[in-house]
Amino acid sequence: MTSSTQDQITTESGNRQNIFPVEAQPQLIENYSSYVEDAEKANGRWAMIGFVALIGSYITTGQIIPGVF
Structure with a gap:
C-alpha cells in the first residue's frame, strides 16, 4: 500500500x-x-416517463399493459 492509503x-x-x-x-x-x-417537479417528470413508457409498450406490443390484457 502507498503511504497515503496507509494514513487512512x-x-x-x-x-x-x-x-x-x-x-x-x-x-x-x-x-x-x-x-x-x-x-x-420530480413527480411530474416521473409521470412523463411513465406516460412515454406506456406509449412505447403499446406501440411495440399492441397491449396497454403487456402480459395482462
Missing part, C-alpha cells in the same frame, strides 16, 4: 482494519422552502 486505515476493536474511518455527518437544512416545488 484505522484499526477497530477486534483488530479489524477500516479504510473509511470518517463517517459522513448528515446536515439539516432548516429553511428549505422550495422542497414542495422540487417534489412536484
Whole structure:
C-alpha cells in the first residue's frame, strides 16, 4: 500500500482494519422552502416517463399493459 492509503486505515476493536474511518455527518437544512416545488417537479417528470413508457409498450406490443390484457 502507498503511504497515503496507509494514513487512512484505522484499526477497530477486534483488530479489524477500516479504510473509511470518517463517517459522513448528515446536515439539516432548516429553511428549505422550495422542497414542495422540487417534489412536484420530480413527480411530474416521473409521470412523463411513465406516460412515454406506456406509449412505447403499446406501440411495440399492441397491449396497454403487456402480459395482462
